[in-house]
Amino acid sequence: MILDIFERADAYRNLHPEFATAIQFVRAQNWQNIKDGRHPIGGEGMYALIATNPPLTTEVAQLESHQRYIDLQYIIDGTEEIGWKSLKDGLVPTTEYDPKRDIRFYQNRPDCWLKLKAGTFAIFYPEDAHAPGVSTTTVRKVVVKIAV
Numbered sequence: 207m208i209l210d211i212f213e214r215a216d217a218y219r220n221l222h223p224e225f226a227t228a229i230q231f232v233r234a235q236n237w238q239n240i241k242d243g244r245h246p247i248g249g250e251g252m253y254a255l256i257a258t259n260p261p262l263t264t265e266v267a268q269l270e271s272h273q274r275y276i277d278l279q280y281i282i283d284g285t286e287e288i289g290w291k292s293l294k295d296g297l298v299p300t301t302e303y304d305p306k307r308d309i310r311f312y313q314n315r316p317d318c319w320l321k322l323k324a325g326t327f328a329i330f331y332p333e334d335a336h337a338p339g340v341s342t343t344t345v346r347k348v349v350v351k352i353a354v
Contacts, residue, residue, distance in 0.1 A: 207290055207336075208329040209320050212280060215327065224252055228278050228350040232327070237282045237346070251353040256282075258346045259339050264289070264319070267337040269312040272330075273303065275351040279338065280327040284345035288328060289316025289337030297335055308351075 219226040231247050245254045297312040316337050330336045
């Protein structure tokens with residue numbers, strides 16, 4: 207897991223062959239002109255999910271993980287908290303892995319909560335269970351899904 211301000215995103219571009227493309231996509235957008243939804247980024251290996259999410263409490267947020275994609279989550283507007291816990295900690299699943307959605311949910315609670323303000327980003331690898339979406343106000347964000 208990585209957490210940083212987006213001005214420092216170039217420091218991470220060599221960690222994966224497609225991180226540079228993902229960073230450039232986020233940097234190049236005028237977010238007020240882009241609608242929520244799924245947006246392709248150069249083929250099947252990468253796409254962006256843009257969403258405006260209502261408030262959510264820590265009690266409702268569920269840990270999730272992905273096997274095929276790395277998440278680069280960038281906050282466009284608002285402040286969001288995202289819970290984190292390592293899959294190596296023996297998490298207890300509440301669902302089977304769904305290969306179509308590339309997701310599995312867990313009953314465990316996060317070990318810590320990360321606070322992301324507008325202009326910050328986090329990267330979650332397949333070994334990082336995360337509980338996104340916690341906020342007291344509406345949050346607009348983009349999740350760039352990067353094939354492992």
